[in-house]
Amino acid sequence: MLDKPTIKSALDIPVAQRMPREIAPGVFWIGDCLAQRHKGKVYHGYNAAFLVTGTDASILIETGHPKDFPVIERHMNELFGRGVAPLKYLFVTHQETPHCGGLGRILKTFPDSLLVGDVSDYHLAFPQYEHRMRAMQEGDAIDLGGRSFMAVEPVIRDLRTTWWGFDTKERVLFPGDGFAYSHYHEDGHCGLVAEEAVSLDLPDVSSTFADLALFWTKFADMNVYCDRLDHLIERLGVKTIAPTHGLPITDVKATVPKVQAGLKAAALMPETGTNEKAPVPAA
Numbered sequence: 001m002l003d004k005p006t007i008k009s010a011l012d013i014p015v016a017q018r019m020p021r022e023i024a025p026g027v028f029w030i031g032d033c034l035a036q037r038h039k040g041k042v043y044h045g046y047n048a049a050f051l052v053t054g055t056d057a058s059i060l061i062e063t064g065h066p067k068d069f070p071v072i073e074r075h076m077n078e079l080f081g082r083g084v085a086p087l088k089y090l091f092v093t094h095q096e097t098p099h100c101g102g103l104g105r106i107l108k109t110f111p112d113s114l115l116v117g118d119v120s121d122y123h124l125a126f127p128q129y130e131h132r133m134r135a136m137q138e139g140d141a142i143d144l145g146g147r148s149f150m151a152v153e154p155v156i157r158d159l160r161t162t163w164w165g166f167d168t169k170e171r172v173l174f175p176g177d178g179f180a181y182s183h184y185h186e187d188g189h190c191g192l193v194a195e196e197a198v199s200l201d202l203p204d205v206s207s208t209f210a211d212l213a214l215f216w217t218k219f220a221d222m223n224v225y226c227d228r229l230d231h232l233i234e235r236l237g238v239k240t241i242a243p244t245h246g247l248p249i250t251d252v253k254a255t256v257p258k259v260q261a262g263l264k265a266a267a268l269m270p271e272t273g274t275n276e277k278a279p280v281p282a283a
């Protein structure tokens with residue numbers, strides 16, 4: 001009897017092996033998924049990183065989760081092997097582990113790189129790299145050769161120290177915890193941009209993420225924040241959105257309203273808490 005042929009589907013190939021993905025010319029999505037359980041479901045999240053490459057220099061945006069460093073290092077080396085400009089800058093949107101968990105290892109592995117953005121407190125964790133830290137304020141830009149990377153207003157943020165980033169050439173917005181939503185591995189969403197993941201209910205997964213990770217959205221009028229987001233997108237002429245936790249958005253007009261619907265819906269629901277809770281035993 002003949003063995004059944006093994007058919008490899010996209011589901012069998014981990015996303016780490018399918019990256020880097022170029023989401024706009026010279027803008028590469030790198031990293032891996034992170035599986036999390038919530039209410040009996042397995043959600044996948046990203047702690048993505050992005051490499052923006054100019055003619056003279058590249059900038060890494062976010063470092064991924066600590067576990068992601070070997071994957072991110074491999075993806076970057078693959079890109080440098082293809083001839084992209086060397087890493088001269090690292091920008092992290094804020095001081096939280098899924099965003100900056102590889103910071104020390106990046107600065108160690110790429111000794112010519114500078115840490116840019118909000119740099120509060122990093123000198124306390126890494127005094128040996130203090131001389132390589134440069135603070136950025138809103139509107140400050142770094143020339144990469146043929147394109148610039150700018151610090152911009154962080155409308156939806158986790159910490160007060162957050163900055164968002166913007167690539168002036170392809171008009172890509174890097175909003176950190178903005179546009180945060182999970183996806184489903186079983187549905188084949190891993191490695192897709194938002195518009196390709198047609199079975200992903202964006203308002204639903206956006207509201208779940210806001211509920212779990214952005215508690216302040218419960219106490220704010222999210223209509224005001226969504227209006228401000230529209231204003232920023234309009235002012236910068238954003239063409240692509242590269243969030244740290246969500247799938248990249250390549251059709252801003254079609255997709256942004258779906259994420260905003262999730263934020264507005266989550267704001268009206270009571271907070272469920274961040275951990276899966278065991279049932280309380282009867283007294």
Ligand SMILES: [Zn+2]
Nearest residue numbers: 096098176177
């Ligand atoms: Zn985050």
Ligand SMILES: [Zn+2]
Nearest residue numbers: 033044185190
């Ligand atoms: Zn995934």
